[in-house]
Amino acid sequence: MREELHVGFVGNPNCGKTTLFNAYTGAKLKVANWPGVTVEKKEGAMRYHNERFKLVDLPGIYSLTSYTLEEKLTRQYILEDDVDVIIDVADASSLERNLYLTLQLIELGKPVILALNMMDIVEERGMEIDLHRLPEMLGIPVIPVSARKKTGLDILMHAVSHHKDKLNDNNLEHHHIGNQEKDSEHVHEHHKEYAVVYSDDIEDKIDSISEILLYNYPGIKNVRWHAIKLLEQDEEIMERYPVNLSGIVDRNYETDIINQKYDFIEEIIEEVLVNKSKKEASTDKVDRILTHRFWGMPIFFAVIGLVFFLTFSIGNIFAGYFEGIISSFSELVLNFLISIHAGDILTSLVVDGIIAGVGGILTFLPNIAILFLALAILEDSGYMARVAYVMNGIMGKIGLSGRAFIPMLLGFGCTVPAVMASRTLENIKDRRKTIFVTPFMSCSAKIPIYVLFSGMFFKKNAALVALSMYVIGLIIGILAAYIMNKIDKQEEGQISTLLIELPEYKAPNVRTILIYVWDKIKDYLSKAGTTIFLASVIIWFILNFGTKGMVTDMSQSFGASIGRFLVPVLAPAGLGLWQIGVALISGLAAKEVVVASFGILFGIADINTPAGMTQLSDMLQPLGFGTLNAFALMLFCLLYTPCAAAVGVIAKELKSVKLTLFTILFQLVIAWAVATIVYQIGSLI
Structure with a gap:
């Protein structure tokens, strides 16, 4: 481990990521409530007890698909071992939209901590988030914070310090495991290992590709993530790790994998978000006027x-x-x-x-x-x-x-x-x-x-x-x-x-x-x-x-x-x-x-x-x-x-x-x- 712990701040645009980064570093970066502000990584430094932290504010992104420059920059930074711990900053009031990136970050095989920001908006909308069940389903620490009010900051850094050597908390609990295992013919019990588990057909392909990758590239890190990317026919990974997958990959499975991730996200939301339909968001009412087709x-x-x-x-x-x-x-x-x-x-x-x-x-x-x-x-x-x-x-x-x-x-x-x-x-x-x-x-x-x-x-x-x-x-x-x-x-x-x-x-x-x-x-x-x-x-x-x-x-x-x-x-x-x-x-x-x-x-x-x-x-x-x-x-x-x-x-x-x-x-x-x-x-x- 380096003398200085490298912590990457990742999240969707508008999630309060840069505001949280500023709260730790004192930096006066531009913070705006719309996308496209941070287009380069910004760096800062801080001390937590006896540890030195290098904090990196990465561009706001929606996924790690590597289409846009921000996505490429963020994915490249994480894959090149420049980050020890990932702080995934999520807008708690839009949890369903933010969790897709969270699941992708978990699959990268790096220590991830979910920082739930904007909890005050969740309360204003009459909803609650089960902060005990959510980490059980994701297998990572979940810390509520307020970047604007600067609350929960010490707890978040405490979690970073103690989670830096862990890929998960070994507390994955899926209530559906028994039923799925009863009907599943898959040879591995992946529900005990990974937050996101796909259909038997896809999991079989992931296992087969993983074996081929390990045989051809013995030193490869996080073989499961690379196998998933090859299944999605990711151009960058296919170019970096060329292997013969004939008989295994007969088409692009990206859409299937995305859909199954969102199926899991729906399951998470159903279990952890309480009173979701209690109150209609005032935002939707205002948007009917401000985003009207003619007006x-x-x-x-x-x-x-x-x-x-x-x-x-x-x-x-x-x-x-x-x-x-x-x-x-x-x-x-x-x-x-x-x-x-x-x-x-x-x-x-x-x-x-x-x-x-x-x-x-x-x-x-x-x-x-x-x-x-x-x-x-x-x-x-x-x-x-x-x-x-x-x-x-x-x-x-x-x-x-x-x-x-x-x-x-x-x-x-x-x-x-x-x-x-x-x-x-x-x-x-x-x-x-x-x-x-x-x-x-x-x-x-x-x-x-x-x-x-x-x-x-x-x-x-x-x-x-x-x-x-x-x-x-x-x-x-x-x-x-x-x-x-x-x-x-x-x-x-x-x-x-x-x-x-x-x-x-x-x-x-x-x-x-x-x-x-x-x-x-x-x-x-x-x-x-x-x-x-x-x-x-x-x-x-x-x-x-x-x-x-x-x-x-x-x-x-x-x-x-x-x-x-x-x-x-x-x-x-x-x-x-x-x-x-x-x-x-x-x-x-x-x-x-x-x-x-x-x-x-x-x-x-x-x-x-x-x-x-x-x-x-x-x-x-x-x-x-x-x-x-x-x-x-x-x-x-x-x-x-x-x-x-x-x-x-x-x-x-x-x-x-x-x-x-x-x-x-x-x-x-x-x-x-x-x-x-x-x-x-x-x-x-």
Whole structure:
């Protein structure tokens, strides 16, 4: 045994696995009440008495069938002896669905402990679980825990410490053994050895395959599990252990084995779950409305509309205070620099460059915080999973799995984790197409652009215009995926359907939400202090210097030269100002920098204030930039190449320079085409 005990946390999505992992390690990982969040294993460490534990949070999965990347990662990790004890975290309120994975984990031949989470929901539904009978039927320890309330944690680690060398507790008790043995012609009494025992025909085949495996591979571990996998014609195991099974395996027995596992699960539920039908779950009642065939999608857009109304109305109230603070700070710094007789270059850099750029972005912090607070509540309550379910039909029609909508939803927060979440897709073509279209979603970095230009040109309809960006991005993404699917001519049979668990609705956890929102705010502040700071300095430099040194007229600067080069290209889209070209280039570092650039380009430190917006509008309108131009600019910013961080992740996920360059060009072409079409048609109208 190693000095450090390796403990793997495995479970279905939404079972509270990552929350339990955080409770032990103190890690601040993202915890959301919908699938697809954890796509890589996360590691932490802790001590229990005199033992050192290495805890590993594995991706949320429904089975070990090894179809998706998460399933492959988890199964590979367990099979390679990297884990000493498996903690199977199960949602006690959905025990029937969670036990399938439990039975598969038991068959792996590793020490397994079942951690029953969310017992409070079981009690609320008027049900009880027989915690004495359940371990008897499974042959493993069963520990009730609460990841949210942090109860049962010591008992669970105590069980891990004492169970690390045991495959089962040798207490298997099946009440049906006598009857089955009476009618069974099978030579072994497997009911005394294994939790799951199949029909005589399958058990005979398992025994025969086991003998062949032991003969050909004497050192093989857990021969029964490998025999079952060969009976299921598992490609990975067949390739790793090639043997001649003619006369034994005449077809694929996977369906038979799955059905018989569920037969056993029904038997378990009947014996251990008391008062199952006492109370109908409120979740089912709500789902009849929220996942309705016709009303589900309008409700989703209404919810998102409400989110944006709150983002603008409440966010702008708090933004006013930030604007006042930053304006006062800018004036204070300016007076200080004047008092110490700082040079014009330094004064301009600090006030017109850094404070105007970074400060202009910070004024949008309340809007960002309100948005992420609303999204966190929707995620943790269980609603976001319903959105993916409602969109499944549309996704199937455009040639993508329903799972593809999960990364697209994540894209409303940030493109980086959204692209990473594409790993949950089984089909490589699905994965690539999802990566291509995910950047079309309106990430939080684009909100400052929407807030500024919709507030400046659309006044009372600002929230509606901002919402339209989200809807248009979603529509463009779906259309792009549909066109790519037609070009690709993917066979209908290759399109995988959505397998997603709709979790119980629950009151959002305040701690989880605060951690989520605070992490997003920290990311935003971190970006303001690094990427946006650096970009502001660079923009100030190219706008204040030219071939003859420092210039007083920006039209003579390096930036103006770069912008004029882009004017002929951007003019058909209504963006024919050199200042816009410079702002769009700066947005490749981070989309928020577009707003910071406008502040620097037009010398407006408090660009997000009503006075700042009025000043910018008064400067733009004489240049021929009006309402239609503003809408075209928002469209272009919505659709064009994502930030540098997102491009880096795309390159990592696609593992191809050619495909990455195609993605960049693809986004630029779509952005220019859509903005041009809208502007040209709008000009005619």
